[in-house]
Amino acid sequence: MTHSAPVIPDEAAVVGQSLNKQLAGEKLHSAIYTGWISHQRLQPKLHGFRYQLFMLYLDLEELPYLFKNNSLWSYLKPNCAYFRRQDYLGSPDQPLELCVRDLVETHTGQRPLGRIGLLTHCRYWGICFNPVSFYYCHDSQGELQAIVSHITNTPWQEQFAYVHEVKQDKSLLFKLDKDFHVSPFMPMDIDYQWQFSAPGDTISVHMQNWRQQQAMFFATLKLERQPWQAASLNRMLFSYPWMTLKVVAAIYWQALRLWLKRMPFYPHPKQHSKPGDES
Template identity: 25%
Template sequence: MSVDLWEGALIDAAIWHARAGDVARQFSYHALYAALPVDALEDGRLPLCPDRPGLWRLRRRDYGARDGSALSAFIRAQLAPVGLGHCMSTLVTMPRGLIHGFNPVSFWLARDEAGLRAVLAEVSNTFGESHLYLCRHADNRVITRSDRLTGEKLFHVSPFLPREGCYVFRFDAGPGRFGAWVDWFGAGGGLRLQTSMVGPARALTRASLRRAALSHPLQPLRVSGLIHWQAAKMASRGIRYRQKPPQLALRASQASTPENDDV
């Protein structure tokens, strides 16, 4: 039986980056993510509970408003202004490990009885900053696996890429799997970077969570290390290093399609 992400799941994700343009490089690794229905998470009905100690932890202040407030209130505040406040939400994220926590990106999935309506991509960099990209169709129609949603790049992530151009997002919310594809097009319109996070979903139970935590207690530290190691390799090849610009005042934006797009 396929696992529904809205019931809670573990996702064995393969993460892949491929750079194009002046330099063609590939970077891939595996990580274990959790899909956490937000209301059940807040009510304590999942094996992983907010702000509790453990080998794997989830802290409210790592997400959303980053002040420790309710995650359910945060995601509803993002969805309500665009007419999606009625949707159920699931957070796809990498829990904190034993001594460290870092999420390059977490995905808040929002659906109703018809299907996936929106995805809020919460992107973080290694400088402690974050940005929210709300991905949805302009008319709020269901997002299918083949749909592409476009938004301006407004957040500095990599020191080897400029803060310009646009992202094209694509999502697959299962059942039985999760997939997110994000391509970056430079200011001139050419495809410069492709990324994906794809993997099968399995049931989230106390036993499966315990096994995951025991086998991946330092996972976020490993991911941070891999990112810095990849950056060191690129710098050693003479690829231009860009100083981080001040973060823009706009901390949330949208990726969408025109209202007159073909359905």
């Protein structure tokens, strides 16, 4: 599928727009979100947990200039906290925004021409791991057009992207088949039901796993928006100093608990059933 090259805004103009927004007190599209995530396993045995966390909602147009005048955070350059291109979707030698637009167009036939917001973790103290990052893709009128769920599994470090197209009824409930192995304690023959909210004062994601018409597993992410401020970023960095390390440690700790409960073990299927694996 061919398409014209995207228009890349003049760097100085974008810098000026971002700085002018901050000086005028206008709310940026980018934000800090704080809240919690919970998992509840229903089959074959009960198991659950809940953790506090923070995530960043990064407007990809604003991203290169969000960490200006903050000595602890940076874009593309190593720091206490920084955005590293290699940690995200697509080829690291391609602009992230271009990779997301291409992926959505390939899967839906429609290219998102508006803003793209990324809900994710950055690299903190040299460590980054995102079990899932979400890209909220808007059309030229500012309406949500598609959501991309970009998943990384552990310990295989493979990546896979599900593209959820927002239909005319604007429903953000998506039903899909599982096509990517995530946990050795969850089989592949799973039906997903994922419910999203549009980014706003809050963001929520609720995922359900069903097998043979029986609910097996629920996961819920609930976050509240905080303004994008350097002081707030630094407070998050020191309030949650090992955010991404905590994510990795929690995955292995919960896996150990599942193993001790003698949950069924499902080996890696070696290949996934549909294109989309970016490993």
